[in-house]
Amino acid sequence: MRKRKEQSEGTLWTAAFVISAVILVLIFAATIFAPVLAPADPDALDLKHVFASPSLEHLLGTDKTGRDIFSRILFGGRMTLTGAFAVVGISMVLGIPAGLFAGYYGGRGDRIMMWFTNVVVSFPPLLLAFVFVAVFGSGFSKVVLALGIIYVPMLARTTRSVVLTERNRTYVEAAESMGYGTGKILFGHILPNCMPTILVQVTLDIGNAILDLAAMSFLGLGVKPPVSDWGAMLEDGRVYLLSQPLQALAPGIVIVVTVVAINVFVEEIRRYLNPSERKLPAYKTLVRRGLISEEKAL
Amino acid sequence: MGKIWIKRLAEYVGILLAVSMIVFFMIHLFSPTDPISVIVGGKGSTPEIIEHARRKFYLDQPVWKQYLIWIGGIVRGDWGISYKYQTPVLESILSRAPVTLGLVTGAAVLSVGIAIPLGVVSAVYKDRAADRIISILSLLLAAIPPFLLSILMVFALAKTAPEYPITGGYEGIKGYFWRMLAPCIALACAKVTITLKVTRQGMIEQMKAPYMMNIQAKGMPEKNRVWKHGLKNAVIPVISILSVQIGAMIVGAVLVENVFSLSGIGSLLIDSIKASDYPVVQAIIMMLVVVFLLSGAAADILYEVIDPRIRNRRR
Numbered sequence: 001m002r003k004r005k006e007q008s009e010g011t012l013w014t015a016a017f018v019i020s021a022v023i024l025v026l027i028f029a030a031t032i033f034a035p036v037l038a039p040a041d042p043d044a045l046d047l048k049h050v051f052a053s054p055s056l057e058h059l060l061g062t063d064k065t066g067r068d069i070f071s072r073i074l075f076g077g078r079m080t081l082t083g084a085f086a087v088v089g090i091s092m093v094l095g096i097p098a099g100l101f102a103g104y105y106g107g108r109g110d111r112i113m114m115w116f117t118n119v120v121v122s123f124p125p126l127l128l129a130f131v132f133v134a135v136f137g138s139g140f141s142k143v144v145l146a147l148g149i150i151y152v153p154m155l156a157r158t159t160r161s162v163v164l165t166e167r168n169r170t171y172v173e174a175a176e177s178m179g180y181g182t183g184k185i186l187f188g189h190i191l192p193n194c195m196p197t198i199l200v201q202v203t204l205d206i207g208n209a210i211l212d213l214a215a216m217s218f219l220g221l222g223v224k225p226p227v228s229d230w231g232a233m234l235e236d237g238r239v240y241l242l243s244q245p246l247q248a249l250a251p252g253i254v255i256v257v258t259v260v261a262i263n264v265f266v267e268e269i270r271r272y273l274n275p276s277e278r279k280l281p282a283y284k285t286l287v288r289r290g291l292i293s294e295e296k297a298l
Numbered sequence: 299m300g301k302i303w304i305k306r307l308a309e310y311v312g313i314l315l316a317v318s319m320i321v322f323f324m325i326h327l328f329s330p331t332d333p334i335s336v337i338v339g340g341k342g343s344t345p346e347i348i349e350h351a352r353r354k355f356y357l358d359q360p361v362w363k364q365y366l367i368w369i370g371g372i373v374r375g376d377w378g379i380s381y382k383y384q385t386p387v388l389e390s391i392l393s394r395a396p397v398t399l400g401l402v403t404g405a406a407v408l409s410v411g412i413a414i415p416l417g418v419v420s421a422v423y424k425d426r427a428a429d430r431i432i433s434i435l436s437l438l439l440a441a442i443p444p445f446l447l448s449i450l451m452v453f454a455l456a457k458t459a460p461e462y463p464i465t466g467g468y469e470g471i472k473g474y475f476w477r478m479l480a481p482c483i484a485l486a487c488a489k490v491t492i493t494l495k496v497t498r499q500g501m502i503e504q505m506k507a508p509y510m511m512n513i514q515a516k517g518m519p520e521k522n523r524v525w526k527h528g529l530k531n532a533v534i535p536v537i538s539i540l541s542v543q544i545g546a547m548i549v550g551a552v553l554v555e556n557v558f559s560l561s562g563i564g565s566l567l568i569d570s571i572k573a574s575d576y577p578v579v580q581a582i583i584m585m586l587v588v589v590f591l592l593s594g595a596a597a598d599i600l601y602e603v604i605d606p607r608i609r610n611r612r613r
Contacts, residue, residue, distance in 0.1 A: 119313075122542070122594075126549040127586065134571045134579045135324045137331070211443050215553055218445055219568050238449055238557065242456050249453075252446040260441045 011281070017268035023261040027254075031077035040068035042075040043226055060250050063236065069247055072228060073254055079229035080255075083144045084209035088202055090148025091155045096198065098152070099159025100186045104167055110160075117153040125150045125212055130221075138221040140229070147212055151205055158201045162194040169193075200270050207262040214255050230255050310591050317587050318372070321580055322365050331574040333357060336381040355379070368577075372584065378577035382570075387581045390566065397562035400474065401551045404482035406544060409489040414529070414536065416490075417497025421532075422524055424502060432494070440491035444550040448484040448557035455480060465559040481558045485550050489543050496539050500532030507531075534605060541597035545590050 030037060045065045054061045060069040102110040125147065132146035175185045216222040217231030230251040237248030272278050337351045352358045356367050371378055377387040420429040455462045468477040504510060505528060513523050552564030563582060570578035602609045
């Protein structure tokens with residue numbers, strides 16, 4: 001019976017979801033297993049084969065010092081993706097508790113936090129990152145830390161808005177009347193119920209973090225040579241754009257594909273979580289499967 | 299109405315003072331680089347030179363006094379002297395202002411000029427072919443970050459139209475517009491999507507409103523109904539989005555300037571951050587905050603111009 005119900009309630013497995021999920025798995029796997037998959041050492045200089053065109057040996061050619069671009073993209077992805085996850089991790093550790101407490105307790109603390117949040121959110125994240133780097137100096141870890149902190153208010157605001165609707169639910173009242181501690185209620189009862197919305201925001205933030213990190217490295221404020229990420233590769237390649245277009249286009253395309261895949265993936269999950277937007281099976285399919293009878297539907 | 303603007307002004311001054319203090323004290327208390335090393339640079343530094351530099355840049359004073367000197371100078375139009383180039387900060391900002399100003403205004407005009415008509419069209423033809431095509435195009439535009447789009451444009455222009463100036467300076471007003479055209483398009487494209495979405499959403503709501511049916515029954519031409527009555531009501535949320543977009547465009551301009559080798563304020567900011575040239579960094583940050591506040595205020599004024607209900611409520 002349960003299976004019948006599930007089958008008629010629409011599916012998460014739309015074509016867009018499957019394709020974006022497969023792309024994401026491929027990209028993550030490729031960067032995680034970079035040491036195994038990469039055909040060459042990403043930092044090995046080969047001055048005899050400078051600016052080589054794509055070939056079997058060098059899938060995407062080589063750069064100005066003969067380094068294999070394909071291998072560098074795999075290893076660069078490690079930097080970019082770890083960085084993006086670290087950014088989001090930092091914002092989760094600080095933002096979720098802040099949102100939980102503000103939403104649950106309300107009052108003056110909440111008002112001050114919301115005022116502060118509104119001020120910070122009105123500035124673009126990259127501008128705040130510029131200020132941060134101006135004060136504390138540039139470098140990959142500093143940029144990651146800066147973006148992590150800059151993403152906190154946004155996430156706190158999202159968390160707070162979900163908590164506001166959850167805190168008046170009966171289960172919270174029940175937990176309170178049973179005498180559970182506030183920590184237990186907040187993190188054990190309310191948080192799990194807020195998780196779907198928070199996770200959607202967090203996944204979107206990973207995409208934004210990839211773009212922001214790439215922009216910072218592109219401007220030369222992020223990673224320092226010889227370490228490289230996708231943004232820095234884009235900047236390296238830009239100089240030789242006309243003679244060696246692949247060197248800049250390859251990391252650029254990888255960035256766009258990753259970010260678009262993340263956005264599509266999140267959008268499909270969000271649609272599934274909202275039943276009124278969910279993709280439902282066609283009427284004919286339902287009839288064929290015997291889930292609804294034709295006379296009844298008419 | 300005057301009262302509200304006086305209150306507003308006081309609020310702005312408060313925000314500016316707070317930002318100036320945060321930026322100044324954070325830079326002067328936490329920054330790992332010693333200003334003296336930036337000022338003296340590679341020149342052979344004797345104790346006399348260092349002492350002279352210290353006095354010239356007020357570094358011998360306590361930090362709070364330095365702040366007062368700096369903020370007083372900002373108000374009077376003396377924005378300090380660059381550590382690295384020893385030239386007045388205001389001068390180098392002003393000399394680079396035309397590029398960034400043109401880039402951001404041009405991109406804003408372009409993105410609005412593309413987004414609003416397309417948004418209206420896709421609302422009028424909702425769920426039909428035109429709407430589908432527009433929404434797919436706008437999704438594609440949103441996916442490409444401006445710095446990548448700039449790179450693609452530079453590449454395409456160099457291959458197809460080698461005579462188009464993608465680097466270097468410009469001569470005369472015509473040269474300026476010609477040089478700024480491609481960067482403006484690159485910056486505008488990514489910003490079309492959100493404005494388009496908001497316009498479309500607003501227009502769809504307005505098309506359903508009873509007054510639209512009334513106008514239609516009255517026999518007003520379709521063109522006026524949509525573009526005059528509908529759009530005027532739908533444009534309010536678009537304006538509030540635009541004032542946020544201006545901020546995003548300034549940051550985008552930093553990246554686009556970099557790719558198109560334009561020497562604007564954005565590239566000055568990045569160079570100064572890299573060189574720890576703090577007087578320039580502080581001045582540019584303060585200026586950007588002023589621009590943000592002004593674009594917010596401009597949006598509020600526009601609401602009142604467009605919507606008499608807002609105008610009368612305030613009175």
